[in-house]
Amino acid sequence: MRAAFFCIAMLSWACAAIAEPDTTLTTPHRSAEAYTQPYASVSDPASRQTFQAGRTLFRQVWTIDGGEDDRFSGLGPLYSRFSCIACHPGNGRGFAPDGPTQSMKAMLVRLSVQDTQQRILPHPVYGDQLNEFGIPGVIGEGIAQLEYQTMPVTLAGGEEVILRQPQLRFSELAYGPLDNVLTSARIAPAVFGLGLLDNIPEEEILRQAQRRKPAGIRGRPNMVWDIAQQKMVIGKFGWKANVPNLRQQIASAFHGDLGITSRLFAAPNCTVTQTTCLATPAIKSPELTDQQLDEIQFYLAALAIPQPAAPTPATQRGAALFKQAQCMECHTDQLRTGQQSGIALLNQRTIHPYTDLLLHDMGEGLADNRPDFSATGREWRTPPLWGIGLAKKVHPEAGFLHDGRARTLQEAILWHDGEASTAKECFKNFSREERSLLLLFLESL
Amino acid sequence: MTSRHILASIFNKLLLGGGLLLASLATTAAEKVVVMTSYPQEMISQFETAFEAQFPQYRLEVLWKQSSDALTYLNQHPGEVDVYWTPSRQNFVQLAKQGALQKLDAAWIKSPTNLHGTLLNDPQGYYATTEIAGLGMVIAPVAFDNAKLAYPEDWQDLTQPALQGQVAFPLPARIGFASGLIDAMLRGKSWSEGWTMLTRMTLNAHFIENGSTFITDEVSAGRAMVGITMDFFAASAIAKGAALQYIYPPVVAYSPAHVALLKQAPHEEAARAFAQFTLSPVGQELLFTPDIRKLPVDPAVYAQRPAGYFNPYATPARPDEKVRDVTEQNILNAYFEATLVKHQALLQSLFVNLAFARHLNRDTANINALEQQLLQPLLPEQQLFTAENTVRFQSGLADDRKALIQQWSELAKARYQSVANTLQTILTSP
Numbered sequence: 001m002r003a004a005f006f007c008i009a010m011l012s013w014a015c016a017a018i019a020e021p022d023t024t025l026t027t028p029h030r031s032a033e034a035y036t037q038p039y040a041s042v043s044d045p046a047s048r049q050t051f052q053a054g055r056t057l058f059r060q061v062w063t064i065d066g067g068e069d070d071r072f073s074g075l076g077p078l079y080s081r082f083s084c085i086a087c088h089p090g091n092g093r094g095f096a097p098d099g100p101t102q103s104m105k106a107m108l109v110r111l112s113v114q115d116t117q118q119r120i121l122p123h124p125v126y127g128d129q130l131n132e133f134g135i136p137g138v139i140g141e142g143i144a145q146l147e148y149q150t151m152p153v154t155l156a157g158g159e160e161v162i163l164r165q166p167q168l169r170f171s172e173l174a175y176g177p178l179d180n181v182l183t184s185a186r187i188a189p190a191v192f193g194l195g196l197l198d199n200i201p202e203e204e205i206l207r208q209a210q211r212r213k214p215a216g217i218r219g220r221p222n223m224v225w226d227i228a229q230q231k232m233v234i235g236k237f238g239w240k241a242n243v244p245n246l247r248q249q250i251a252s253a254f255h256g257d258l259g260i261t262s263r264l265f266a267a268p269n270c271t272v273t274q275t276t277c278l279a280t281p282a283i284k285s286p287e288l289t290d291q292q293l294d295e296i297q298f299y300l301a302a303l304a305i306p307q308p309a310a311p312t313p314a315t316q317r318g319a320a321l322f323k324q325a326q327c328m329e330c331h332t333d334q335l336r337t338g339q340q341s342g343i344a345l346l347n348q349r350t351i352h353p354y355t356d357l358l359l360h361d362m363g364e365g366l367a368d369n370r371p372d373f374s375a376t377g378r379e380w381r382t383p384p385l386w387g388i389g390l391a392k393k394v395h396p397e398a399g400f401l402h403d404g405r406a407r408t409l410q411e412a413i414l415w416h417d418g419e420a421s422t423a424k425e426c427f428k429n430f431s432r433e434e435r436s437l438l439l440l441f442l443e444s445l
Numbered sequence: 446m447t448s449r450h451i452l453a454s455i456f457n458k459l460l461l462g463g464g465l466l467l468a469s470l471a472t473t474a475a476e477k478v479v480v481m482t483s484y485p486q487e488m489i490s491q492f493e494t495a496f497e498a499q500f501p502q503y504r505l506e507v508l509w510k511q512s513s514d515a516l517t518y519l520n521q522h523p524g525e526v527d528v529y530w531t532p533s534r535q536n537f538v539q540l541a542k543q544g545a546l547q548k549l550d551a552a553w554i555k556s557p558t559n560l561h562g563t564l565l566n567d568p569q570g571y572y573a574t575t576e577i578a579g580l581g582m583v584i585a586p587v588a589f590d591n592a593k594l595a596y597p598e599d600w601q602d603l604t605q606p607a608l609q610g611q612v613a614f615p616l617p618a619r620i621g622f623a624s625g626l627i628d629a630m631l632r633g634k635s636w637s638e639g640w641t642m643l644t645r646m647t648l649n650a651h652f653i654e655n656g657s658t659f660i661t662d663e664v665s666a667g668r669a670m671v672g673i674t675m676d677f678f679a680a681s682a683i684a685k686g687a688a689l690q691y692i693y694p695p696v697v698a699y700s701p702a703h704v705a706l707l708k709q710a711p712h713e714e715a716a717r718a719f720a721q722f723t724l725s726p727v728g729q730e731l732l733f734t735p736d737i738r739k740l741p742v743d744p745a746v747y748a749q750r751p752a753g754y755f756n757p758y759a760t761p762a763r764p765d766e767k768v769r770d771v772t773e774q775n776i777l778n779a780y781f782e783a784t785l786v787k788h789q790a791l792l793q794s795l796f797v798n799l800a801f802a803r804h805l806n807r808d809t810a811n812i813n814a815l816e817q818q819l820l821q822p823l824l825p826e827q828q829l830f831t832a833e834n835t836v837r838f839q840s841g842l843a844d845d846r847k848a849l850i851q852q853w854s855e856l857a858k859a860r861y862q863s864v865a866n867t868l869q870t871i872l873t874s875p
Binding site: 029031032033052059061062063064067068069075082083085086089101102103105133136143 | 475483484485486487489490493494497498501504506507508509510511513514517518522525659662682684686687735
C-alpha cells in the first residue's frame with residue numbers, strides 16, 4: 001500500500017524521458033541483425049578488415065588441436081561450448097533450458113566453495129565453471145540441468161503472471177561429488193555497445209554510486225582483479241560486475257567456456273586433480289594469439305547500439321511510468337564515456353545504456369548466494385537495457401535476468417526485489433494499461 | 446507422482462538455501478552420439494535442439510573438424526566418431542572406398558539419385574545427401590536500378606562492361622563453397638565460349654578470398670553490385686533485413702552435403718537415430734529455418750516450404766547436365782586462378798589499351814586478333830584433363846601440382862606479355 005501511494009505521489013513530477021538517439025553511435029537496423037552492425041564510421045579498409053577478422057573469430061566453431069589450419073584450434077581440454085555465438089546467438093542474449101530434459105545451450109554454471117576462513121575460492125576439483133564437454137580422451141565434468149517451480153503473482157486488476165524459480169541439479173559428475181558447492185547459473189548477455197561501456201571511467205561509476213537516490217536504493221561498485229594491471233579496479237562486465245574490462249571479459253570467456261588459453265589466462269582450464277586434462281598437450285601457447293584477441297576486442301567494441309524506435313505518445317508515457325516507478329534510479333539513462341578507447345568515436349560521448357554499472361541488492365528471490373569479489377550473493381550489476389526490445393527478434397528464445405528464468409520483460413520486472421522492491425510494487429500496482437505502456441517503452445529500446 | 450517428480454521434490458527441499466547445493470544426485474545418463482561436422486554453429490544448434498527434443502535419451506556431442514582435417518582424424522582415431530555429417534563429398538567417397546562406413550537403411554532415403562546432373566546419394570548406399578545448397582548471384586537491386594541496368598539472369602550477364610569492379614567473385618580454388626562454380630559456368634558452352642566469358646568476367650571481378658558472409662557483406666555495403674555466393678548466405682541476409690535479391694541462373698552449381706555412419710561407431714543406436722533424423726521430414730524441414738536456409742533433399746517437404754523458397758526439383762532439366770567430378774573441378778579451379786586471376790591487373794590493363802588503340806583507329810584487324818588471343822583458352826580441354834594431371838590432383842603430390850600450376854601461369858604470362866609487346870608497338874607507331 002505504501003509503495004502504491006509513493007507511485008501516485010510521484011506522478012505529478014514524472015515526465016517522459018526518451019533520449020534522442022545519437023546516430024553516430026547507433027544503427028538503424030531493428031531486424032534480427034540489429035546487434036551485428038558496426039558503427040558507420042568503421043568503414044576504412046583497415047578497420048573493416050579488423051572488424052571482419054574479429055567477427056570470423058566470434059562466429060568460428062573452434063576445434064581441438066591438430067589439422068592443417070591451426071588458427072582456430074585449441075578447444076578444451078574441457079569446454080562448455082565450441083563457439084562464441086553458441087551462447088550469444090545473433091550477438092544477443094542466451095537462454096535457459098525449459099526443463100531438465102533440455103541441455104544448457106546458451107548458459108553456464110559458475111562454481112565455488114567457501115573455505116573455513118570464509119574466503120570464496122574455485123571448487124578444488126571442478127574449478128570455477130562446470131564444463132560439460134571434454135575433447136576426446138578427456139571426460140566432460142558432468143551435466144547441469146534446470147528444473148522449475150512455478151509461482152503465481154497477482155497484479156493490480158487481477159492479472160496473474162506465472163514466474164518460474166529455477167533449481168539447479170547435476171548428473172553424470174565425472175570427477176566426484178560436488179558437495180557444499182556454491183553455484184550460479186548464468187546466461188550470456190548481448191554483446192553490442194561494449195566498447196562504450198568499457199570506456200566508462202571509474203570516476204563516472206563512482207559518481208553514480210554517490211548520486212543521491214530515494215530511500216532504500218544504494219548501489220556500489222564491485223572491486224575486482226585486473227590481470228593485466230595486477231591490481232584491484234572497479235568491475236564493469238559480468239552479471240556481478242566481476243570483470244574489469246572488455247579484454248579480460250573476452251579472454252575469460254575463451255578460457256572458461258571454450259578452454260582456450262590467451263596471454264591473460266595462460267594455463268589450461270584444468271584443476272590439479274584433473275590429471276588427464278592437465279596431461280593433454282597444447283600445440284601452441286597461447287591458443288588465442290594477442291592479434292586474435294585484439295581483433296575480437298575491436299569487433300565487439302565496434303558493434304553499434306540499435307537505434308530505439310521513434311518515440312510515440314505511448315512510448316513516451318511508458319518512459320514516464322518507467323521513471324515514476326524509480327526504475328531509472330538504477331537503470332540510469334545517461335553516462336559519460338572517458339577517452340581511453342582506441343576507437344576515437346567512442347571517446348567523450350554521452351550514452352544512454354540504462355545502467356549505472358553498480359551492484360544492487362536484488363533480494364532473496366534472485367540471490368545465488370555465491371559472492372564474487374565484493375559482490376554478495378544477493379547483489380547483481382544493473383544490466384544495460386539498450387536494445388533490449390529486440391532481444392526476442394534476434395533470438396526468439398532469449399531469456400532475461402542472470403539465469404534466464406524470466407521469459408518476458410514483465411517476468412523480469414516481477415523478480416526485482418531488495419533495493420528494487422519499490423519499483424516492483426509500483427509496477428504491480430499500475431493499471432494493466434500502464435504496465436503495457438511501460439513494457440512498450442522497454443520494447444522500443 | 447513419477448520418480449522424476451519425487452526426485453524434483455527432494456531437490457526443491459535441498460535447494461531452499463538458494464545457490465548452495467548440498468549434494469549431487471545422479472539421474473539417468475543420456476547416451477551420447479558423437480557427430481563430426483564442419484557445419485556452422487547456427488546449423489548445429491538447430492539440429493541439436495530438435496534432435497534432443499525428439500530423442501531425449503540421446504545427447505549430441507559435436508566434434509568439429511574442417512573437411513580438410515576430417516579424414517586424417519577419422520583414420521587416426523577409429524572407434525571415436527559415430528556419424529560424419531558435412532558438406533564434403535570427396536571425404537565420403539574416400540571413407541566409403543576405405544571401408545570405413547556402414548550402409549544406411551535405404552528406407553531413410555527419400556531423395557532421387559541425382560539432381561540436374563549432381564549425384565546425390567552413394568549408389569552403394571554408404572552415404573546419402575541430407576541437404577543441398579545452390580550457387581548463384583546476389584544483387585543489390587537498388588544499385589542496378591540506379592545504374593539503369595537490367596538485373597543479371599545468367600552467368601554471361603556478369604561480363605557486361607558496366608559491371609567492372611562490381612562483381613564480388615569468390616576464388617573457387619580457395620573457397621570451398623565455390624568449388625563447383627567454374628564447372629557450372631562452363632556447362633552448356635563450348636570450351637572456347639566458356640573461357641571467353643570467364644576472361645571477360647575476370648575483368649569485372651573483385652575477387653574474394655574469404656568465405657562465409659563476406660560476399661553478401663560486399664554487396665549490401667555497396668562495394669559490389671553483384672556477388673556470387675551460396676543461396677543460404679544470401680537468404681539468411683535477406684531474411685534478416687538486408688536489401689538484397691538472390692538470382693538462380695539457369696545452370697546452378699549444387700553442393701550436396703552428406704551423412705554417413707562410421708563402421709566402428711561406438712554408439713550404434715544413437716548414431717542411427719541421428720543419421721535418420723537428418724533425413725527425416727522433421728530434419729529436412731529444419732533446413733527452412735531462417736538461420737539455416739538450405740535446400741531439403743526430400744522432394745516431399747517442399748510442400749511445407751515458406752513462400753518464395755526455391756525448389757530445385759521444380760526447375761526444368763537441361764540437355765547438358767553433366768557435372769564434372771571433384772578432381773576435374775579442382776583442376777579447372779587451379780587453372781582458372783593460374784591463368785586469369787593471377788594476371789587480372791595485367792589483363793585489365795591490356796583491355797584498356799586495346800580500347801585505346803581502337804579509339805585511335807590503329808590497325809583494327811590486328812587489334813581484333815590480339816583481343817581474340819586474350820579471350821581464347823590457353824589449352825584445349827583434353828590437354829587439361831589428362832590422366833597425368835588427374836593423378837597430380839588426386840594424390841598427395843603437392844610439389845608436382847604446384848609445378849604444373851606454375852607452368853600454366855607462365856604460359857599465360859607469356860601470352861599476355863606477347864600481346865602487350867605487340868600492342869605497345871601498335872600504340873607507339875606513328
